[in-house]
Amino acid sequence: MGWFIVKRLTSLIPILFGISLITFILLHLTPGDPAIAYLRASHIPPTDEAVAALRVELGLDKPLYAQYVEWLGKAVQLDLGMSYLSKKSVWDEIMLHFFPTVQLTFASCILIVVISLPIGMISAIFKGKLVDQLSRIIAFVSVSMPAFWFGFLLIYFLSVKLDLFPVLGRGTFAHLVLPSLTLSFAYIGTYTRLLRASMLENLNEPFVMYARARGLRGRLIVSRHVLKKSLLPVLTGLGMSFGNMLSGVVIVETVFAWPGMGQLFVTSILNRDYPMIQGCLLFMGVIFVVCNLLVDIAYSFLDPRIRWEGEK
Amino acid sequence: MxxxxxxxxxxxxxxxxxxxxxxxxxxxxxxxxxxxxxxxxxxxxxxxxxxxxxxxxxxxxxxxxxxxxxxxxxxxxxxxxxxxxMRKVRGSEIATIMQNPMTAFNPVRTIGRHFIETLRTHLPITKHQAREMAVAYLEKMDLPYPKNLLKQYPFQLSGGMLQRVMIAITMSLNPSxxxxxxxxxxxxATNQLQILKQLNWLRKxxxxxxxxxxxxxxxxxxxxxxxxxxxxxxxxxxxxxxxxxxxxxxxxxxxxxxxxxxxxxxxxxxxxxxxxxxxxxxxxxxxxxxxxxxxxxxxxxxxxxxxxxxxxxxxxxxxxxxx
Missing domain, CATH: 3.40.50.300 (P-loop containing nucleotide triphosphate hydrolases)
Incomplete structure (x- = not known):
C-alpha cells in the first residue's frame, strides 16, 4: 500500500514539471505584450519608453528560458509574482478565492453522491420499471439543462418567489444551497446513469449467482457485493469532476456572484493579468493532478487488484 | 439403493x-x-x-x-x-459448487468475507465464531495457512484452491x-483429481x-x-x-x-x-x-x-x- 502511494507520488514529478512548462510557454505564445498589459491595467499610457523600462523591470528582456527558470524557482516557493491588476501577491489572491471554491465543490460533491447513488441503485434494481423511466428523464434533464438557466430558475422560484434562500453572494450556509444545487445538478444525471450501468453489469456476474446460491439475502448481495464493485467507475469520474470543480466553475460562480477561482481566472484573463493567469493555471493543474492521485489511492482501497498489482 | x-x-x-x-x-x-x-x-x-x-x-x-x-x-x-x-434452503440444504471458481467470487471481497457472510446468513453465530469455523473447514480441505487465506482476495488464489474453498464453504453448512x-x-488435471477425491470424501x-x-x-x-x-x-x-x-x-x-x-x-x-x-x-x-x-x-x-x-x-x- 505504502509502496503504491510512493510510486504514484514519484510519477507526479514529471507531470508537474510538464504542467509548469506548458503554462509558461502557452502564455508567451499568446499575442500581446505583458508590459503593455501591465501599463494598461495600471492606467498608464503605454509609451515606447515606459514599455521598455517596464520590460527591464519585469525581466521580460531576458531570454525565455531564463525567465522560465526564474519563474519556476519562485513558484516552487509559492511566490507566483504580483498581480498586474490588484498589485497584490498572486498566491494570496488565489488562496482568498480558493476557499469559497473548495466549499462549493465539497457541498456539490456531497449532493451528487447523496442524490445519484440512491437513484442509480434503485433504477438498476428496478430496471425497466417506472422508477427507472423517471430516473432516465431526470438524467436527461440534468445533462441537457444549461447551468446558467437552471441557476436562474432556482433563483427565481426559491429566492425571489418563495424567499427561501439568498439570491447572491457568499456568507451563511443558506448562501451555499442554490449554487451547489446548480453545480451538482449537471453531474447528477451522469452519475445516476453511470452507476446504473455499472450495477446492471455486475448484477449479471457469476459472483452474484454464487452469492444467491449460497442463500444470501438480496439486500446484502446488492449492498456488499454489487454496490462496492459498481462504485469503481463512479469514483473515477467523481474524482475528475472534483478536480474540475475545484479549478473553478465560471458559470455557476458568475450566476451566483460566488467569489471563487472561476471568477478570479476570468477576471484575470479579461484584464490580461499575466502573472495571475499563470498562477491560476499552474494552481489548477496541480489541484487536478493531486485530485487524480487521491482518486487512485481511494480506488486501490476499493479494488484490491490494483493494490496488489502495485506490490508485484 | x-x-x-x-x-x-x-x-x-x-x-x-x-x-x-x-x-x-x-x-x-x-x-x-x-x-x-x-x-x-x-x-x-x-x-x-x-x-x-x-x-x-x-x-x-x-x-x-x-x-x-x-x-x-x-x-x-x-x-x-x-x-x-427458498433462500433459506439455498446454501444450507441444497448447496452449489460453481462452474468457474475464478469468477464465482467477488474480486473486491476477501475469502474470509465470503465464508463468514455465508455462515452468518444461515447460522446464528458471531463473526468470531464464523471465522473459527471457516478456519476449521479450510483445514479439512487441506488448504494451507487457513487464517492467512481468509485475508486474501480471490485473485490471489489459484483456480484449484478457490474450488476447494468453495467446497469448504459448502460443507461448513452440511447440506443434504x-x-x-x-x-x-x-x-x-492435477487439481481435477484432487477435487474429485474431496467430493468423494465428503459424500462418505x-x-x-x-x-x-x-x-x-x-x-x-x-x-x-x-x-x-x-x-x-x-x-x-x-x-x-x-x-x-x-x-x-x-x-x-x-x-x-x-x-x-x-x-x-x-x-x-x-x-x-x-x-x-x-x-x-x-x-x-x-x-x-x-x-x-x-x-x-x-x-x-x-x-x-x-x-x-x-x-x-x-x-x-x-x-x-x-x-
Missing amino acids: GQQPILTVNNLNIDVSTPYGVTRTVRDVSFKIEAGKVFGLVGESGSGKTMTCMSLLNLLPDEAKVVKGSIQFRNKDILNYSEED ILIADEPTTALD EYDTGILLVSHDLGVIAQLADEVAVMYGGYIVEKAPVFKLFNRPMHPYTRVLLESRIGLTRRKTKIVKHISVPPPNLINRENTCPFLERCEDADHTCSSYNLELKEYEKDHLVRCLKSR
Whole structure:
C-alpha cells in the first residue's frame, strides 16, 4: 500500500514539471505584450519608453528560458509574482478565492453522491420499471439543462418567489444551497446513469449467482457485493469532476456572484493579468493532478487488484 | 439403493423464451438423488444440464420457466416455496459448487468475507465464531495457512484452491444435497483429481447426495453411482454407472463413449456426427432429438413418440432402436 502511494507520488514529478512548462510557454505564445498589459491595467499610457523600462523591470528582456527558470524557482516557493491588476501577491489572491471554491465543490460533491447513488441503485434494481423511466428523464434533464438557466430558475422560484434562500453572494450556509444545487445538478444525471450501468453489469456476474446460491439475502448481495464493485467507475469520474470543480466553475460562480477561482481566472484573463493567469493555471493543474492521485489511492482501497498489482 | 431419496425430480419441463421463439430446454426429466450417492448428468453444451441445476435451486434466469413437473425435496415441492423459504434452503440444504471458481467470487471481497457472510446468513453465530469455523473447514480441505487465506482476495488464489474453498464453504453448512455443475472443467488435471477425491470424501463423511454435472465422462466414471445422459433437453439414457459404460444402449451414448476412447479408431463415424449441427430446439415436436445425427435412424423414428423405456433393470433408454 505504502509502496503504491510512493510510486504514484514519484510519477507526479514529471507531470508537474510538464504542467509548469506548458503554462509558461502557452502564455508567451499568446499575442500581446505583458508590459503593455501591465501599463494598461495600471492606467498608464503605454509609451515606447515606459514599455521598455517596464520590460527591464519585469525581466521580460531576458531570454525565455531564463525567465522560465526564474519563474519556476519562485513558484516552487509559492511566490507566483504580483498581480498586474490588484498589485497584490498572486498566491494570496488565489488562496482568498480558493476557499469559497473548495466549499462549493465539497457541498456539490456531497449532493451528487447523496442524490445519484440512491437513484442509480434503485433504477438498476428496478430496471425497466417506472422508477427507472423517471430516473432516465431526470438524467436527461440534468445533462441537457444549461447551468446558467437552471441557476436562474432556482433563483427565481426559491429566492425571489418563495424567499427561501439568498439570491447572491457568499456568507451563511443558506448562501451555499442554490449554487451547489446548480453545480451538482449537471453531474447528477451522469452519475445516476453511470452507476446504473455499472450495477446492471455486475448484477449479471457469476459472483452474484454464487452469492444467491449460497442463500444470501438480496439486500446484502446488492449492498456488499454489487454496490462496492459498481462504485469503481463512479469514483473515477467523481474524482475528475472534483478536480474540475475545484479549478473553478465560471458559470455557476458568475450566476451566483460566488467569489471563487472561476471568477478570479476570468477576471484575470479579461484584464490580461499575466502573472495571475499563470498562477491560476499552474494552481489548477496541480489541484487536478493531486485530485487524480487521491482518486487512485481511494480506488486501490476499493479494488484490491490494483493494490496488489502495485506490490508485484 | 432402496433408500428414501432426498431429492426427486419428476417430469421436469423448462421453457426458455428467446428472441426466435420458445425453446423447451428441459423435457420430461426425472431423477432421484439419494443420501451419500452421486448422480451424474452428462451431455454436451445446451443439452439442458445447467438449466436443470438452476431449477433445483429455484434460480432460473428470468426468461426460463418451469412449465411442468415437480421437484420434491424432503417430500415438499420446492417449486411452491416462497422466495424467502427458498433462500433459506439455498446454501444450507441444497448447496452449489460453481462452474468457474475464478469468477464465482467477488474480486473486491476477501475469502474470509465470503465464508463468514455465508455462515452468518444461515447460522446464528458471531463473526468470531464464523471465522473459527471457516478456519476449521479450510483445514479439512487441506488448504494451507487457513487464517492467512481468509485475508486474501480471490485473485490471489489459484483456480484449484478457490474450488476447494468453495467446497469448504459448502460443507461448513452440511447440506443434504450438493449440486456440482462442472466442478472440474476450469481446472487442470492435477487439481481435477484432487477435487474429485474431496467430493468423494465428503459424500462418505457427510452422507451428502451429489448431483455431478459434467461433459467429461472420465469425471463421471470416477465418481458417479448412477448416470443420466442428456441430449436436446431429454434424458436419453439412465443407468448405474458400470452398466452405462459397459453396455451403452442409446446411439448418442455410444457415440459419446466412442469419441472418448477411440479417437483413432472409427474416426469417420465421429466426424459424421459432428458435421451435422446440433438440433434446433425451437418449437420442436416430440420427436427424437438425435434424429438428424443418428446412424441407426430410419423412417419409423420420426413418427415415434418418445418414451423412456426400461431396457433392463435400472437401465432406461429413450430410443426405438435399442431393443
